[in-house]
Amino acid sequence: MPTILGQNQYGKAENRVVKITRDGATHHIKDLNVSVALSGDMDEVHYSGSNANVLPTDTTKNTVYAFAKEYGIESAEQFGIHLARHFVTSQEPIHRARIRIEEYAWERIESSDANSKFIGADEVKHSFVRKGQETRLTQITYDGEKWEVISGLKDLVVMNSTNSEFWGYVKDKYTTLQEAYDRILATQVSGRWRFNWTDDEQKMPNWEKSYEQTKKHMLQAFAETYSLSLQQTLYQMGARIINNRSEIDEVRFSLPNKHHFLVDLEPFGLKNDNEVYFAADRPYGLIEATILRDGCEAKIPMDLTNL
Amino acid sequence: MPTILGQNQYGKAENRVVKITRDGATHHIKDLNVSVALSGDMDEVHYSGSNANVLPTDTTKNTVYAFAKEYGIESAEQFGIHLARHFVTSQEPIHRARIRIEEYAWERIESSDANSKFIGADEVKHSFVRKGQETRLTQITYDGEKWEVISGLKDLVVMNSTNSEFWGYVKDKYTTLQEAYDRILATQVSGRWRFNWTDDEQKMPNWEKSYEQTKKHMLQAFAETYSLSLQQTLYQMGARIINNRSEIDEVRFSLPNKHHFLVDLEPFGLKNDNEVYFAADRPYGLIEATILRDGCEAKIPMDLTNL
């Protein structure tokens, strides 16, 4: 046979699981999209179609729902760890499991004063509105010995309406861009960060607190950096995370420069004093980089942040 | 000629305008997507291609940006009113203008304590994160005499994790559904409400406050209704708005029933006590209705809420 099989994986993708936890009349919600990818002794299913080593993708789906009951969903990361461990340790042919999870945040709907008296304040703690801002992400990989946890987020849109410049760049024969000394800087953050927790012997991070703090530091670095380039802002966002969160060794961002072009109002006898902008769709600058804790090795794939 | 021209309109759609207002170091942002549709004496451009009555769509785009400077953007509704009035009153062949606007909300990024001391708290009031929840909508129509203002929202996802039942329905030979006495009720709200302001002589509503209050009443009605059907919840949402907001005479909702199916865990020896749900995509129930102030005429088109 002149062809051979290379890297391969399979599983059920995008299992939408919602877990409601009832604490008396107060309900809590976890809303996840879970994708399972398994690898191992899978040559025969590719070469001959024998499924003798294949746990069906349908079974991996069932496992997601069963584990939501058996273990609850403390955090996306912890849930993914339960799943990855199960597949690798319970199935001899499976040597590696990768669990990807998207999490959607919800917040409570506040009750009206008039009605809360009638219904009783305690009784309306089961109503939620989807927050709708960023999507939280995690990817758990386990090979039976070591863990790799890469968390992050996507679709977080941020803007500084000033404190951004762009000048002093290379000019070649195709350069027509005018230098800018006060521009809008806006981007839609896609970011991933890798934890240095890799072993069951280590103390596990507090995944919920880590996410909340990492997002906060990232946003503050974006807001507080006086920017001469989006690359500089990106680097500050990553460095701020690594300097403040000891559990994280590596950060990668993919930041589209969502251009806001100052509209030329002079033909209409008007002066546009950094007031009116056209928000463009395509094309957009795309700035991507990894920031590492000094001495650490880069492991987040270049293409992961684009997913 | 055996064919004739019927209703027609034209204009530039989806003009993305961002307006920054500087109040010292504190910036304010309005982020709109504006679509213009004009009607009038337009037979010839269809029959012969003569553009003698046609104000170019490119000009309608320019007008959007120029007006953002000339009038500012106090609210989406007020901005649409300026535009609609302009097209109808300045161009003889144009008899009717319809302005549709989407608005995206932003909130401020809070500064870190450490850095705010260094930078000065006042200097970081130009950083924003897109709220990302619902999209606010308005549609302004003007024919030179009367105004019609229909505002609303889309993509607001809400859920009650209990206090919803569904039983006592018709059963025919194709009915297999089991009755439910405690189910999740979730929907993605698409709603529109029509104002009774139609004339320049009337006092204009406070558009910003009206939107905020209407959304609040709608959410509270959703949360506080013990639901025997999504139709009942929908009606309560509309009635609550009309009973609380005297400026609104008509409400229409298009509410997909975003099914959350209780997963059968019995094959795995587990009991699912209203805890673990599968969030389905398609198909979905779709419940649509108009709620009117008694004595008022319905004018919101059936298909508008689907847009």
Add this chain to the structure above:
Amino acid sequence: MPTILGQNQYGKAENRVVKITRDGATHHIKDLNVSVALSGDMDEVHYSGSNANVLPTDTTKNTVYAFAKEYGIESAEQFGIHLARHFVTSQEPIHRARIRIEEYAWERIESSDANSKFIGADEVKHSFVRKGQETRLTQITYDGEKWEVISGLKDLVVMNSTNSEFWGYVKDKYTTLQEAYDRILATQVSGRWRFNWTDDEQKMPNWEKSYEQTKKHMLQAFAETYSLSLQQTLYQMGARIINNRSEIDEVRFSLPNKHHFLVDLEPFGLKNDNEVYFAADRPYGLIEATILRDGCEAKIPMDLTNL
């Protein structure tokens, strides 16, 4: 009660049904997305939550699948007619049914010569690739007496790379557009056409042939019209349909002007002789109109083509 219920409808939306018909080893495929909307005596379910008149949306879903077996899917229109008739005639509280259908076209994968010898040409007539061009649409409405059938399509992208001009338009103080004497004209067609078949006593059109011919005439009119405005092209597309298809009385189009801007290459010492274009996303001109057979009444809603 100061509020009352207006127009309302409900049903299961987006039922994805695929029907395989086996003609020996040759398979045929119909791939539909069917949405049901029912109206009638539905006050109580809104006012009190009583479901006594409500056939569950789940049942309407079941009916779609059962009818695919019972009646087959001869055409989207015929299938919708079976469904609409059933709901109105079998359920006393239901007075009106509207069935919306999207249809996705497939074409056969041709077998390789070498393999067809081995497998036998007849045995590989079950392989398909989705055509992926336009989505075919129909909407069937039945009130127990009269039928309304509105068919159409969406997402058909067409372009003329010449034979389009735009000049002689109105110029106001916000006009900056340069006149064009040779431009690209491109649009993404959303069209609907209404049949004059309204009664079971009339001879029913051949729905499959009608669609194929209507699309052909529309495309040819687009290609063959020397265009002075997109409005003129739109009118020709509609008139060509009405003049050639006696079963159709009304056509409505929503045509975004997908701008292709000639790129200014002069800064690089290059002449752009109508060769290199930037295909823009937003904003876009949006041209919408109805074309009627003379003497007929317009019934296609303005907002339908936007859906």
Add this chain to the structure above:
Amino acid sequence: MPTILGQNQYGKAENRVVKITRDGATHHIKDLNVSVALSGDMDEVHYSGSNANVLPTDTTKNTVYAFAKEYGIESAEQFGIHLARHFVTSQEPIHRARIRIEEYAWERIESSDANSKFIGADEVKHSFVRKGQETRLTQITYDGEKWEVISGLKDLVVMNSTNSEFWGYVKDKYTTLQEAYDRILATQVSGRWRFNWTDDEQKMPNWEKSYEQTKKHMLQAFAETYSLSLQQTLYQMGARIINNRSEIDEVRFSLPNKHHFLVDLEPFGLKNDNEVYFAADRPYGLIEATILRDGCEAKIPMDLTNL
């Protein structure tokens, strides 16, 4: 500084360029979406914001449009090679260029007989309809010495309505799936293939013919494989390409198993003899694998096919 910069790249993404070539009255069209990513001596722009080594992303955009004029667009691959070579050889700080291109196919609109006589058949060769099936892809990477060309496609939806089974798999405590001996097999192909052309000294492949033949072999292998698992079909698709196209050494597929579930019609007294299916959205099986020419090294990143 406790943090350091890792892999980074930047450029303008999604430049939509349309090139019209006029061969007398017959026009030809190339429609591309081009993304540029450049790497090199870029530490300072990240650390200090100095743009001294930064060719603006705006310039990379201009270069795309200028090159469409200067070189034409013979094929997406050839166009990407011109661009990558230019950036690496003309800018000292740039050491590596990666060009990603999406290509949209168009086909001609046939003229009507009646009109072609009037207009003249030759004069209506400028009208096109977008084919709308798959999107063709390529990625060109150049470091000044070696080339890497990975082409492919996405969004090609295929289906076999029989000749697919799935049984003999592992059963654990979470397995409920029934074995299937005649099922629909459908997928939406995302595929990439790597060429063994890496050096300017080698004879360059015929990119257009290679794409057409590769797609044909892939489709035929899908159609002609009697499938015991989607993994087996995937492997056959890759092996068929490598065995027939000597210019390709590696193929990677990401194939979602687009489940078509046989609808249970027994509650309605109907037998579903592999006729009526529910086409599900989520979750879906996801099967991914690399197929290599024996002796070759795998280089297509695991995550690339998901993009």
